[in-house]
Amino acid sequence: MTRILHRQIDANLRTASGGKGVELFDQDGRGYIDASGGAAVSCLGHGHPDVVAALHAQADKLAYAHTSFFTSEVAEALAERLVADAPAGLDYIYFVSGGSEAVEAALKMARQYFVETGQPQRAKIIARRQSYHGNTLGALATGGNEWRRAQFKPLLAETHHIDPCYAYRYQEPGESETEYGTRSAQALEDKILELGPETVMAFVAEPVVGATAGAVPAVAGYFRRIREICDRYGVLLILDEVMCGMGRTGTLHACEQDGVAPDLMTVAKGLGGGYQPIGATFLAGRIYEAFANGSGLFQHGHTYICHPMACAAALAVQEVVARDRLLDNVKAMGAHLSRRLGERFGNHPHVGDVRGRGLFMGVELVEDRGTKAPFDPARKLNARIKREAMNRGLAVYPAGGTIDGSRGDHILLAPPFIIDAATVDTVVERLGEAVDAAI
Ligand code: PMP
Numbered sequence: 001m002t003r004i005l006h007r008q009i010d011a012n013l014r015t016a017s018g019g020k021g022v023e024l025f026d027q028d029g030r031g032y033i034d035a036s037g038g039a040a041v042s043c044l045g046h047g048h049p050d051v052v053a054a055l056h057a058q059a060d061k062l063a064y065a066h067t068s069f070f071t072s073e074v075a076e077a078l079a080e081r082l083v084a085d086a087p088a089g090l091d092y093i094y095f096v097s098g099g100s101e102a103v104e105a106a107l108k109m110a111r112q113y114f115v116e117t118g119q120p121q122r123a124k125i126i127a128r129r130q131s132y133h134g135n136t137l138g139a140l141a142t143g144g145n146e147w148r149r150a151q152f153k154p155l156l157a158e159t160h161h162i163d164p165c166y167a168y169r170y171q172e173p174g175e176s177e178t179e180y181g182t183r184s185a186q187a188l189e190d191k192i193l194e195l196g197p198e199t200v201m202a203f204v205a206e207p208v209v210g211a212t213a214g215a216v217p218a219v220a221g222y223f224r225r226i227r228e229i230c231d232r233y234g235v236l237l238i239l240d241e242v243m244c245g246m247g248r249t250g251t252l253h254a255c256e257q258d259g260v261a262p263d264l265m266t267v268a269k270g271l272g273g274g275y276q277p278i279g280a281t282f283l284a285g286r287i288y289e290a291f292a293n294g295s296g297l298f299q300h301g302h303t304y305i306c307h308p309m310a311c312a313a314a315l316a317v318q319e320v321v322a323r324d325r326l327l328d329n330v331k332a333m334g335a336h337l338s339r340r341l342g343e344r345f346g347n348h349p350h351v352g353d354v355r356g357r358g359l360f361m362g363v364e365l366v367e368d369r370g371t372k373a374p375f376d377p378a379r380k381l382n383a384r385i386k387r388e389a390m391n392r393g394l395a396v397y398p399a400g401g402t403i404d405g406s407r408g409d410h411i412l413l414a415p416p417f418i419i420d421a422a423t424v425d426t427v428v429e430r431l432g433e434a435v436d437a438a439i
Pocket of ligand 1: 207
């Protein structure tokens, strides 16, 4: 019996009572491999002694100081560290409490930037159909996932969604990667021209799409072309790395692999690894300067921005990731996971696709492997796989949304960066059994 309004109203929800390394334990002491790190959050796993020690030390020293009076040593140290490793030109950062807040802040920075620089008519946002950028009203308006948006209309921002929702070669079109990437990006230029370039504020996209489609990267060249189009029309490029960022794909930022730097970038989940709620918005120097030389403030703020405990957790997590060279393990274990998933599901009659980058992999379940037709949603396959996996001591992230944008089923794998090969093998074995039992 729970008195909490949970995301899913589920009488069978288990109670987590502990965690160590890649495992979580319920109230009866049963262990579950946390193979999706929650929702790609727990990059260091659970109970990491260095992070716990850093949290104790910060609690002893300073838990809270309001940002209208003070900055804090720990927030400054975190900012220095993150900006030093940020994509080119992202020289400033704004700390919030999670991914949706980071997206809201990015949208308001973009809007205020154009107001401060004398282009207040630039207010329209372009994003991709089927995308997810958070659940607060502005972020929800930005996302193109109809299923999440429908009942909350009218939404706050004027947003337009383009296709293809992911520049990903799913059904092998008969053209080269570059041609396909260029053609996919063309949709953005067409939309900007249709709306009137002087009215468009920003284009928002996830470099590797997470929650709505299961770790879908874009083809080579797509984001470079997107960057060129944004530059040509003075549209800000906002990359949402809330899920795919902070090392998850094998590089600190996913966009490094696409060879682009955005004007604004959001991160969260892996930033604090779940040890504290924290997110951040990186911003280009010219946006910061527009505020500094204009009104002198960013007209935004929350009580818990720059929270010292959250910053201490993130600083410790990022120090461990660097010190222990965990991105090397993400690459090595990512390759191992990809290989094992290929062996287990490569010829499975109901697996349409296995894809991803680093320790961010998606397995798509389909009724028919040939046509890639999704299962009837009434079968609630996702939920059944989740239950079968939990019964086998495996927690994986199930979510809906096939590549073509219709509702389907996929399993997202995003285990902690500390996972070893034997545990990867166990994850794939248990997942295989769960999928077969659920279908
Ligand atoms: N953007 C993306 C790409 C996400 O995956 C998520 C969370 N799944 C969010 C934003 C929202 O983050 P939060 O749940 O921390 O508000």
